[in-house]
Amino acid sequence: MARRARLFVVSGPSGVGKGTLVARLREQEPGLGLTVSATTRAPREGEVEGTSYYFLTEDEFDRRVAAGEFLEWAHVHGHRYGTLRAEAQRLMDQGRSVVLEIDVQGGINVRRVHPDAVLVFIEPPSAEELERRLRGRGTEDEASIQMRLANATKELGYADSYDVRIVNDDLDRAVAELAHVIDTYETDGGPF
Numbered sequence: 001m002a003r004r005a006r007l008f009v010v011s012g013p014s015g016v017g018k019g020t021l022v023a024r025l026r027e028q029e030p031g032l033g034l035t036v037s038a039t040t041r042a043p044r045e046g047e048v049e050g051t052s053y054y055f056l057t058e059d060e061f062d063r064r065v066a067a068g069e070f071l072e073w074a075h076v077h078g079h080r081y082g083t084l085r086a087e088a089q090r091l092m093d094q095g096r097s098v099v100l101e102i103d104v105q106g107g108i109n110v111r112r113v114h115p116d117a118v119l120v121f122i123e124p125p126s127a128e129e130l131e132r133r134l135r136g137r138g139t140e141d142e143a144s145i146q147m148r149l150a151n152a153t154k155e156l157g158y159a160d161s162y163d164v165r166i167v168n169d170d171l172d173r174a175v176a177e178l179a180h181v182i183d184t185y186e187t188d189g190g191p192f
């Protein structure tokens, strides 16, 4: 059956395991593109410019917004994050399916521009497990953890407007489910 490259948005609360899931998926499916977002937040230890994010100053982010360079952008956890049009276009031009790991506001905005984008929401098995993962990651101070937990409740409220919901309980199972979703939507005669 014919396959077609598509745009996939992956969203979900901070600490649910989006980054882990997508990284595992890309080991299995090296052809899958992943956009590197721009952000005004400071790099975490070990994060690499141009690989983890494009780390921009507030002024540089403003300039790129004014120049219309963003496909979408949003305020998330007290900072700005956005997908550069050129970044998404470069991968789409290679005929690859592309994953955007972005927040729910971004997901809704991408759907306006690309109505056939597939929106996938990653859910935690429970609120307690989400907090355990967020703390276990050890990247955030207490204020940042509290903000992310408060925002998690709001983000979970958007799950209904997504096309697909996946519970990230057992990692291997969740990776397999995400791979299956991508395979199904890439195949003509899939759910659309």
Ligand SMILES: Nc1nc2c(ncn2[C@@H]2O[C@H](COP(=O)(O)OP(=O)(O)O)[C@@H](O)[C@H]2O)c(=O)[nH]1
Binding pocket: 011, 012, 013, 014, 015, 019, 037, 038, 041, 072, 073, 074, 076, 077, 081, 082, 083, 101, 102, 103, 104, 105, 106, 107, 148
């Ligand atoms: N709208 C939008 N959200 C983004 C983008 N890049 C990252 N995010 C979201 O910003 C949030 C914070 O990401 P990050 O600082 O890496 O923290 P983490 O979610 O705790 O790993 C997450 O919900 C991401 O999905 C983007 O380009 N656009």
Ligand SMILES: Nc1ncnc2c1ncn2[C@@H]1O[C@H](COP(=O)(O)OP(=O)(O)O)[C@@H](O)[C@H]1O
Binding pocket: 012, 013, 014, 015, 016, 017, 018, 019, 020, 021, 133, 134, 136, 137, 168, 169, 170, 171, 172, 174
């Ligand atoms: N299925 C899972 N079971 C247990 N721990 C997980 C699972 N998926 C991810 N984690 C862990 O949870 C933490 C947060 O994952 P991460 O990918 O950074 O989340 P996000 O990108 O959604 O903020 C990491 O320490 C990661 O190893």
